[in-house]
Amino acid sequence: MYWRAISEQQPGAKWSGLFDEYWPHYKRWWEREGDSARPSYLESRRALETHMPEIVPLYDELCELAGGGDQAARFLSFYCPPPYLAGCSQAIWTGKEPVLVRNYDYNPKAFDSLILHTGWQGRRVMGTSDGLWGMVDGCNDAGLSISLTFGGRRVVGTGFGVPLILRYVLQTCETTEQAGRVLARVPTHMSYNVTVLDAKRQYLTAMMAPDRPAVITHAAVATNHQENVEWVSHARFTATVERERFLLQRLTLHRDPEETFIGAFLKPPLYSTAFDAGFGTLYTAVYRPRLQEMEIRWPGTVWSFSMDNFNEGSRKVTIPGAA
Structure with missing residues (x-):
């Protein structure tokens, strides 16, 4: 496995580059049950505003760095993602x-x-x-x-x-x-x-x-x-x-x-x-x-x-x- 350690004090070029690199893989995972299986952008953002209002400005900043696309923004909300299992x-x-x-x-x-x-x-x-x-x-x-x-x-x-x-x-x-x-x-x-x-x-x-x-x-x-x-x-x-x-x-x-x-x-x-x-x-x-x-x-x-x-x-x- 290839690991990296990255530091960036404010969201910027490093994070944007990581998103561009990882997004095709995450997009396939996000869509595996069909696009309609995931909540809309409006639902996702409202959920963040309700439960985690302090980080909504950070979320908006990351969405912009990710290109402002609908699917990327829904993914970054982490709201009702596909199920996944781990050990630990x-x-x-x-x-x-x-x-x-x-x-x-x-x-x-x-x-x-x-x-x-x-x-x-x-x-x-x-x-x-x-x-x-x-x-x-x-x-x-x-x-x-x-x-x-x-x-x-x-x-x-x-x-x-x-x-x-x-x-x-x-x-x-x-x-x-x-x-x-x-x-x-x-x-x-x-x-x-x-x-x-x-x-x-x-x-x-x-x-x-x-x-x-x-x-x-x-x-x-x-x-x-x-x-x-x-x-x-x-x-x-x-x-x-x-x-x-x-x-x-x-x-x-x-x-x-x-x-x-x-x-x-x-x-x-x-x-x-x-x-x-x-x-x-x-x-x-x-x-x-x-x-x-x-x-x-x-x-x-x-x-x-x-x-x-x-x-x-x-x-x-x-x-x-x-x-």
């Missing part, structure tokens, strides 16, 4: 310097492979991109870190793709408490578990769903089910219960040192090579919110980033089992 494990190591660690298990052919560092709307954010302004994990300059996992339910409803919800949290929140309020009110189109850790060591996991209120918990671990396993075949295939138990044991019974705990994400049962089924581990991310630092790890490789001293670059990474 995430946990908070609650040591002296707490860290948020996650594995992202997904199809390598449907992934941005991009670390974005932005200063949009006066808020610095860095993290792993999805949809060119959404995030699957990230942190901001207030020391707030966030990550998502699929919630293991088939229900699809009316709401936003969760990567944009994570971007919204990072753009507008500074504490776990503030993030919890956002995650409780913004509608999601599918079920996701979102874990948040702030600079004051406070954390939560929000179990979001399109058909019922979000459940805000003090869980330090999230895999691919919520309070109960509802999609049994998916749970068995992804070993979500086994991964959750493994992480809970590492946090409570073993009390691993930080590096040992992080290292466990790069080995079975957390590390997956099921790429033929679309659930292989693409990377492990490590966030240190108080230091405003992040790492992207692969077996034998660590790529480090700092909010204050972010270095652009690229990496070609060979992932075991990935085509």
Whole structure:
């Protein structure tokens, strides 16, 4: 896989170039159920104005940079996108310097492979991109870190793709408490578990769903089910219960040192090579919110980033089992 790290303080030529590069692939995905299956531009923008009004000016700016087209604007709203599934494990190591660690298990052919560092709307954010302004994990300059996992339910409803919800949290929140309020009110189109850790060591996991209120918990671990396993075949295939138990044991019974705990994400049962089924581990991310630092790890490789001293670059990474 070819990864890039890109920094652009305000939306401009770099982001526009990325959009031109990625849009043909995203357009095919967006249209896979037919154009009429997606909400209109007016519906999409009204939903943003209702639920995420603070980032509407940023949305408008990105739409203009993307060429101002109807389909591009609807895609960038992330409102009622096509359904998609991922694996993923995430946990908070609650040591002296707490860290948020996650594995992202997904199809390598449907992934941005991009670390974005932005200063949009006066808020610095860095993290792993999805949809060119959404995030699957990230942190901001207030020391707030966030990550998502699929919630293991088939229900699809009316709401936003969760990567944009994570971007919204990072753009507008500074504490776990503030993030919890956002995650409780913004509608999601599918079920996701979102874990948040702030600079004051406070954390939560929000179990979001399109058909019922979000459940805000003090869980330090999230895999691919919520309070109960509802999609049994998916749970068995992804070993979500086994991964959750493994992480809970590492946090409570073993009390691993930080590096040992992080290292466990790069080995079975957390590390997956099921790429033929679309659930292989693409990377492990490590966030240190108080230091405003992040790492992207692969077996034998660590790529480090700092909010204050972010270095652009690229990496070609060979992932075991990935085509």
